[in-house]
Amino acid sequence: MTASTSSQSxxxxxxxxxxxxxxxxYLFLLPSFAGFLIFVAIPVVASLxxxxxxxxxxxxxxxxxxxxxxxxxxxxxxxxxxxxNTFYFIVTIVPLQLAFGLLxxxxxxxxxxxxxxxxxxxxxxxxxxxVAAALVFQWFFNRDFGILAAAIWELSAETGLPIRPPDxxxxxxxxxxxxxxLTLWKNTGFTMVIYLAALQGVPAELYDAAKVDGAxxxxxxxxxxxxxxxxxxxxxxxxxxxxxxxxFSEAFVMTQGGPANATLTIVYYIYQMAFEFQxxxxxxxxxxxxxxxxxxxxLVQTRLQRRWVHxxxxxxx
Amino acid sequence: MGHLALxxxxxxxxxxxxxxxxxxxxxxxxxPPQIFTYPPSLVPDPVVWRNYLDTVQxxxxxxxxxxxxxxxxxxxxxxxxxxxxxxxxxxxxxFRGREALFLVYLATLMIPFHVTMIPNFILIxxxxxxxxxxxxxxxxxxxxxxVFLLRQYFRGIPTELDEAARMDGASSxxxxxxxxxxxSGPVLAALTIFVFLGSWNDFLWPLVVSNSxxxxxxxxxxxxxxxxxxTDWHLLMAGSVIALLPVLLxxxxxxxxxxxxxxLSGMGGR
Numbered sequence: 127m128t129a130s131t132s133s134q135s136x137x138x139x140x141x142x143x144x145x146x147x148x149x150x151x152y153l154f155l156l157p158s159f160a161g162f163l164i165f166v167a168i169p170v171v172a173s174l175x176x177x178x179x180x181x182x183x184x185x186x187x188x189x190x191x192x193x194x195x196x197x198x199x200x201x202x203x204x205x206x207x208x209x210x211n212t213f214y215f216i217v218t219i220v221p222l223q224l225a226f227g228l229l230x231x232x233x234x235x236x237x238x239x240x241x242x243x244x245x246x247x248x249x250x251x252x253x254x255x256x257v258a259a260a261l262v263f264q265w266f267f268n269r270d271f272g273i274l275a276a277a278i279w280e281l282s283a284e285t286g287l288p289i290r291p292p293d294x295x296x297x298x299x300x301x302x303x304x305x306x307x308l309t310l311w312k313n314t315g316f317t318m319v320i321y322l323a324a325l326q327g328v329p330a331e332l333y334d335a336a337k338v339d340g341a342x343x344x345x346x347x348x349x350x351x352x353x354x355x356x357x358x359x360x361x362x363x364x365x366x367x368x369x370x371x372x373x374f375s376e377a378f379v380m381t382q383g384g385p386a387n388a389t390l391t392i393v394y395y396i397y398q399m400a401f402e403f404q405x406x407x408x409x410x411x412x413x414x415x416x417x418x419x420x421x422x423x424x425l426v427q428t429r430l431q432r433r434w435v436h437x438x439x440x441x442x443x
Numbered sequence: 444m445g446h447l448a449l450x451x452x453x454x455x456x457x458x459x460x461x462x463x464x465x466x467x468x469x470x471x472x473x474x475p476p477q478i479f480t481y482p483p484s485l486v487p488d489p490v491v492w493r494n495y496l497d498t499v500q501x502x503x504x505x506x507x508x509x510x511x512x513x514x515x516x517x518x519x520x521x522x523x524x525x526x527x528x529x530x531x532x533x534x535x536x537x538f539r540g541r542e543a544l545f546l547v548y549l550a551t552l553m554i555p556f557h558v559t560m561i562p563n564f565i566l567i568x569x570x571x572x573x574x575x576x577x578x579x580x581x582x583x584x585x586x587x588x589x590v591f592l593l594r595q596y597f598r599g600i601p602t603e604l605d606e607a608a609r610m611d612g613a614s615s616x617x618x619x620x621x622x623x624x625x626x627s628g629p630v631l632a633a634l635t636i637f638v639f640l641g642s643w644n645d646f647l648w649p650l651v652v653s654n655s656x657x658x659x660x661x662x663x664x665x666x667x668x669x670x671x672x673x674t675d676w677h678l679l680m681a682g683s684v685i686a687l688l689p690v691l692l693x694x695x696x697x698x699x700x701x702x703x704x705x706x707l708s709g710m711g712g713r
Contacts, residue, residue: 144537150615152540156531159544161585166551169559171568183565230456240450246698249455250464253694255644257662258683261669262467265676273466276482307701311463345467365685365709372555375646379666393557393647400561401651413558418596420555 158262166373175292184404193274194411197377205412207387208395211302215391216370218306223366226310227317232351234324245322249315260379262276263308267294267380296390301381310335313369317362324358325351330367364427372421392416455579467687471495471680478676491677498681500698501654503672507664508689514649514660521584523631530593531619535605545594548587560651567652578652579660583642589634592708596630597623629707636704643690659681661686 179193181187198205230248236243251259269275275291281309282289292300328351336346352359374393377383383390390398392412399408465485470478472487499505511551532538533545551570563582572578575667604626605618613621646662653659661669665686694701 143479147536147615149540151536151541152533154528154532154536154615154619155544157525158585158590161525161582162548162551162587164566165563165582165585166554166587167547167558169562170551170554172562172565173558184569186459230539230643233453236446236449238446238449238453242645242698244453244457245702246695249462250691250694251460251699252705253640253644253690255665255686257646257665258467258686259463259671261665261679261683262463265470265680266463266466269480271481271483273462273483273485280482311460315460316705316709319702320709323706372557378646390566394604396557396560398646400564404613406561406565409557410561413561417553417555417558421553424553442647 173410173413176407177414177422179407181406182404183406187407190407193355194408195415198408198415204387204390205395208390208392211388212371212388212392214302215306215309215373219304219309219370220366222306222310223314223317224362226314226353227362228321228359230314230318231321231325232347233323243314245319248318251312251314254312256375257379259312260308260376263304264295264380264443267304269293269296269313295381296385298386302387305373305376305381308380309370309373311377312376313366317366320362321355323359324355328354344435349358356435357437360427360431364424367423367427371416371423392419464687465623467683471684473677474703475675475677476689481611494677494681495685498678498685500670501678502664502682504661504682504685506656506657507661510576510658510664511643511660514576515639517576517580518583518642519635519639520581522586522589523634525585526589527593527627527631527635528619529590530597531615531623533590533594534597535602535623536615537617548590550585552591557650560648563682564651573652574654574658576658579658583645583648589638592634593630595625596627632700633704633707635709636701639691639696640701640705 178189178191179187180190180194234244238244266272266274269291272291274294278289278291282285294300294304331348332350332354336350341349344379371393374397377389377391377394378397381389382396393416396409396416398413399405399412469485469487471488473494474487474489474491477484479487533541542570566579567573567582570577572581577658600623605613605622608618643660644662645660646666649658649660649663650666653663656664665682668682669679
């Protein structure tokens with residue numbers, strides 16, 4: 127190894143740079159860095175600046191200071207609804223998806239036959255184009271000719287119970303659950319597969335030991351499975367939450383944000399502001415509010431994880 | 444719980460997972476009068492294959508396929524090329540400012556795409572790239588995430604290998620192309636599937652920057668179709684089948700690779 131300047135000799139070997147690799151390295155980095163600069167770094171700064179302007183792209187931009195933010199947070203009633211909807215989606219989708227995913231993974235991890243077939247089926251919606259999925263669910267939820275409504279009528283006739291199919295997509299109270307169901311159908315396979323990988327890493331000795339101690343199936347789940355997969359749960363919780371914050375296509379295609387804005391989400395609102403109302407600055411401000419929410423929530427979860435996530439000594443960092 | 448009960452529960456779940464696909468396929472083959480009858484049936488009678496012909500005549504799905512394929516192949520190739528070169532520099536070359544620059548890259552991983560979407564849209568308009576393939580490909584030809592994933596993997600390859608090649612007089616470029624890349628098959632395969640599928644299914648950005656059939660990808664084309672044929676469910680479902688078929692076919696035959704690719708990438712290479 128060629129030694130460089132003497133001030134570097136105190137550094138560990140991998141930190142020392144080599145003058146002969148200097149210009150070469152920049153060449154390797156150039157394509158990626160140029161793209162990074164033009165389409166990520168500069169737009170981040172531009173977006174921050176843009177959020178302080180009112181700009182329709184047709185007339186010159188007008189500086190308005192923090193008005194976009196203050197109006198969003200104080201007088202914009204639609205935005206209040208948008209935030210409420212987004213939190214509704216987070217608190218329903220994230221826990222349900224984790225529960226279903228873990229349940230399925232535990233079931234599949236019992237050494238069942240046909241694991242590959244089940245995985246093929248449950249993972250299929252993950253690779254599906256969301257637009258097609260949302261379209262078929264819109265038809266699925268149709269009150270008059272949808273198959274779900276028919277099943278509920280059938281059930282009502284069979285049991286004599288006075289249950290009626292809801293008008294899913296035209297009723298503000300039912301449109302949100304419809305979006306939740308679509309999202310669960312679409313993403314549970316992903317959660318399942320990640321959990322399955324984690325479960326396969328749990329040493330069998332732990333279960334054997336628990337069995338010797340006379341632990342029931344539920345106790346084994348609580349005291350072995352759950353703590354052993356808790357790092358995975360934490361990871362999934364964070365990415366599912368970020369995903370739920372960014373919900374867009376499901377609502378855009380299936381419900382168009384309605385009825386009465388019941389399924390309007392933050393990202394949908396960004397889209398509306400910028401591309402339907404031509405308010406670029408306001409749209410950028412909403413995007414920054416989204417970022418701040420994601421940042422705070424991720425931070426809080428990272429703090430809280432110490433209380434419940436179990437890392438094995440010498441295990442994953 | 445016995446295996447039998449488990450199978451029963453899992454089969455019930457499988458039916459729920461497959462039902463939307465079945466409902467889509469059934470509706471796509473029904474004549475309109477049968478669609479609007481109660482109770483609905485999962486069996487089309489008569490089977491109307493013509494719906495597919497009507498669908499491709501109403502909307503140029505062939506064109507959308509070509510657009511999607513062109514965009515997804517370009518994005519995947521370019522993203523892996525630019526990212527693997529950068530990842531090689533971060534993992535193997537010793538240059539001033541390496542750690543600081545990598546930290547800047549990492550910092551932007553937290554920022555959602557939606558923050559940069561509006562300035563990127565304005566930039567595309569300014570460059571007169573609106574409704575062109577440049578708009579669909581160029582901004583997504585780079586990926587901080589891919590750089591991160593590949594760097595992690597490259598660092599796991601023993602340095603003795605490239606040091607030996609360097610002794611033999613190989614340039615850095617040759618080490619990247621003939622030592623590191625050939626040894627990174629699994630991560631490159633995973634990333635290829637992840638990026639390709641992401642690009643193929645991407646909706647929001649193509650929706651924002653394309654405005655004619657000449658550039659619409661499958662998801663945007665399908666959404667446009669819905670806008671025009673709001674209640675023609677037999678055609679809309681045929682369009683959905685057309686949109687899904689190629690990906691699902693490849694998926695069924697390469698299930699293992701798909702699952703590995705998406706989970707490995709989805710977990711950030713852990």
